[in-house]
Amino acid sequence: MTEPAWVEHVIWWQIYPLGFVGAHPADVAPTADEHRIRRIVDWLDYAVELGASGLALGPVFASRTHGYDTTDHYRIDPRLGDDSDFDHLVAEARQRGLRVLLDGVFNHVGADFPRYREAADGGDTSWFLQRDGNFVTFEGHDGLITLNHRNAEVIDYTVDVMCHWLGRGADGWRLDAAYAVPDRFWAQVLPRMRAMHPQAWFVGEVIHGDYGAHVNQAGFDSVTQYELWKSIWSSLNDANFHELDWTLTRHNEFLDTFVPMTFIGNHDVTRIASMLTNPDHVEHALAVLMTTGGTPSIYAGDESAYRGVKEERFGGDDAVRPEFDSPHKGVGEHGVQVYRAHQHLIGLRRRHPWLHTARTTPLHVTNHGYVYAARNGDHTLVVALNVDDAAMPLSLPALGFTAGEMVAGSGAPPSEVVVDAVVPPHGWLVLEPR
Structure with a gap:
């Protein structure tokens, strides 16, 4: 594994800045003199209170629309502010012990990217991929122009941009659409980055395919674990824990070579509270996230049961990328309960x-009930999930343990040591064997 040591302790709180501060979509785009990115500073104490130790930012660089159509990688998007505002945000995060992760788009650029404008007007086209005399676009989006990743200047440019912002205080990069970029490109970029910034962390956005092969061939520290995300909500909705068990077997294999970035929500998918048919199961999803191997990320708002459905249409991401007002405002009783569950389980994760x-081992698997052990050396936690309308009895001796301390769960007495337990209907428990 290539990841720096600090990653073992990080739990990301991810935000999509343009939406978070109301800069996109907006009837009238804010200007740099509004310094909107500084609004994020007002939420940093909230992130610390939640238990997060890192701030994962979505796109902050100059673009025309949603941030993934970059026009200037060296400039903060004027709708968010300017360089001094970014420096202020990083400094305030540092004071609170929060790491900072940036979102870099190096598969494609926006149609207003100066070199593309020159190329489209008949100039040098070598920076861009062409097919049959036409510029190649990312997944058919006319405003996203694919870079030519064989071009040495594009490689040098990417290295320079990433180094520039690491030098300004960032701790790492999420590499957007990394699955669409040839692995050989990253294999030429990342060793140079590590030579100059050995403590930086690089996570590639990979949705499908062979995660391990991408890590080995591209040199990422980590990739986004979409398989686990899908399996968590799907298993809970379908009452089919066999799917989750199968996915965790694959997850164990990934952990042999790298630690995936794990999540139950992000800016590109329907929020977990909307994805799950039973709102009580949000805590089950969180329990899996916080008790399995990985580098966890919480998407801002999910910790308070925000709802939002992603739709495949123009503006279809807006519902999952809303503007944020003030901490805890309007979340309701269920939102407060989910927030407290996040605090408790994030705290559990940070204490362990x-x-x-950790690798997981199945102890009991049925459609409606799942019990697994999370193990690493001499350390073990037992996690029990129940999505049945009936209670699920749990005998620790039958699972190979003498007794266990209840450390988290629905209605679980704190710190009680038990031999047998009962997982309530649609409930969950975490126990530490004694």
């Missing part, structure tokens, strides 16, 4: 940093 590379 060995979970970062």
